[in-house]
Amino acid sequence: MKSYGETLKKIRLSKNYDQSMISGNIIHQSSYSKYELGKINMTVYKFEKVLSNLGIDYEELKFIHHSYNYDAKVAIVTRFNNLKFIDELILKEIIAASEVYLKNIEDPQIRDILLVSHGFLAIKKENNFELASLYADEVWNRLQTLDTWYLADIRLINSILFLFKIETAISISQFAIKQLTKYQALHDYQKLIYPFKYNLVQLLIREKNWLGAYQLNEELIVAFKEEKAYVQIALTYLRKGLLQKKIAMEDEVDFVEKAFEIATVLDDEKLHIQLETERKQILDFIK
Template identity: 35%
Template sequence: MSLTSFSIGATLKKIRENKGYTQKEISDDTMARSTYTKFERNDITQTLSKYMAILDHMDMSHEEFIYILNEYELGQKETILYLFRKIEKNPNSALIDEIIEKGEELVQERYDQLILDILNACRGYKIILEEQDLTKAKVYAQKVWDRLETLDNWYLAEMRILNSILYLFDSETAASLTNRALANLDCYPHLEEAASLKISFLLHVTNLLMVDKNYEQALFYVKQMEGTAQSTEHPIMWATALIRKEVCMTKLGDTTELRLIEKAKRVFDSLDKPTLTEWAENDPENFYNLYAKKQTKLLK
């Protein structure tokens, strides 16, 4: 018997007892009580359907169970994915270096295509932050796209990777890919991760459109970013949208909404983010834009 299978049974038993449930309550009408007892003893292996039914009766998600099984720590791959999600809104060299280090360790031990994609995405980010060389960074982004473009559908993992390499494309193509991704993300209305990823796509595509000075199309996505960030309570991204909205509207000669940057600065002040307040005040057009050379040094 492997240590892993032993741990699964022992962990199921411990959780059940801590929650005060009986074996009969957990097995319910999904399986015989004797069958569930064998699961706890590791005499048999759960089928996927029975495993999910057990967790449902224990009021627990798969993610939480795996976390507990791993002694309240993230596994090797889960750690990399967790760190990579943090990059979506806060790219910086230290975080990227940590992901690259952990990713290289994992792929030396076993093949994992997603981690290979993440490594290439992070190497591209690293070049953008440290060398401000989009052309050089696109070499790594292209390696990721070579795989993604062959897929019939994108799920959350693939969309997170795609979001990280949008700079590979011209702004119009990036906008088209963003539209497709946003439509896919609409299939996940109840997942917070999908809402965060939607905001991140909108952040990236407006980065590219504003660098190209396509303020009208950028404003279209900025308004979506504003609404999504406000409704899902992402204050920094909401404030970022306000800044971009005022910049775009000003460039287009629209003065119907005033002092949006001042409102954003008040948000940053309330969050005790003086550096963001300073950025918004000194260079609003390039605020939080990974692809603007003036900003990459500030984002390190």
Template identity: 30%
Template sequence: MSDINIPIGSTLKKIRENKGYTQNEISDHTMARSTYTKFENNDITPTLSKYLAILDHMDMSHEEFSYLLNDFELGQKETILYLFKQLNKNPTLELIYEIIEKGEKLVQERYDQLTLDILNACRGYAVLFEEQNLAKAKDYAQEVWNRMEILDKWYLAELHIINNILYLFDSDTAALLTERALETLTQYKHLDEVRTLKISFLLHLTNLLMMDQKYEQTLFYIKQMESESAQMDDAVMLATALVRKEVCMKKIGDLSEPGLIDRAVRILDSLNKQNLKELVLKDPENFLNLYSSYPVDQIKDEILA
């Protein structure tokens, strides 16, 4: 919240009055009304417990309050993290360079380890997009992993980063990391971003497993990706899961679900994503695989177009 330049107290007062609450109603049993008055007057700063209690009585989340404090804008670091999370849904080179530009500006102003990790993850992605050089991209990913591997626990920010460097590992290790990530994410079941992150982990992992020709193992994770995508109404990821499912089933001689690729093509047709449809028909095995020698430039602007 380094960009905040609006006093917390005056913002609390404005929200309270707009919602029609009295100081007594906001302070309730958690603090004296006189204490709350001092908060509104910016005479004292609330403790974390009192701050959360105030927001609860105002029917407001911390995220919304922070947004209001910044005059309906995200702070500098919050913007970088927000954009980085969008890579799960919209991995375009333009977005990657926007994150790099904003991240480099922030770290020139102050030290921020998370932003440094995001920068390395994005630089690795840029190499994948522009040069399709997996070995070179891994050098950037390794810089990130050097810090991540010594942490006792990963939270959402760390999981977003690990998801975007999954290509650093062999497919077996990537599967173990994905399992750990998915288990952790079950604890965040009420947060909207979590299901998108789950799908993205499964997208990256199935890329790696298919490249290693581990088709039966891939199918195990594709089915999870198919289920999560259907529940999220994420049509592009559902189509991707269907394409990969038919490819893997054919590889192991299982012809029990014919027509999955045709179904995926119909989905893409209905979304008017003709470029993605053409890529499916041209090379279904490498569809949306950022790690192969596939022509990524043909798909990067089409995923959410």
């Protein structure tokens, strides 16, 4: 198997750097040469400094190392995290890849993704929320024992919030948002917290807390506009329009209609279907 040292050498040569430029005062040049040849290892500290001197980070190195592709685990996690809607084809691909991966390596994160994907598929194919909740419970049984949640855990739990009882889901959301405050210095912190706030709006709607849902949804509209996240803008517009009608708030703009206009302008059929689904769900809660 090709070592990271070989990949670092390839990157170094492509940048026309000699070994002394990369090793600097971090590691002796002769030792660095042995690392490129795969003969020795480096400490994590020295490895990070070498990457910094090369002008790349670990994620980019892994991507290049695997022939400009993700490794098997990262590919599964990335595919799952990028799911915008419950897409049957993509879910089947994630399930197949996860099962292959778990035959060779037992990995709690991939195991959880497999369970959640099965749950989503049960909803998509059979509208079986009871079965989906059983899969979600298996994931929750592991996560609830942890004192600290990390980003992978937080992303995972956010995806299954809607499968819990309303009181539990709201409690989980509030705990997760507190956990995320530790990541405020991270460059995409806001993008991590938006999904929880977005799902919390739906939870508040289910609890019939119309005003609380409306106020939080307004915060999200402002944030999504700044991000130019048009899919999310459309969905929050839909919620705004339906909530305005429920609390008898007059507005010159029909935000439900505006939401569907965005889907039409983007020529996004999946978004249009999602808006229809969301509208039906919210109207059911309102009734």
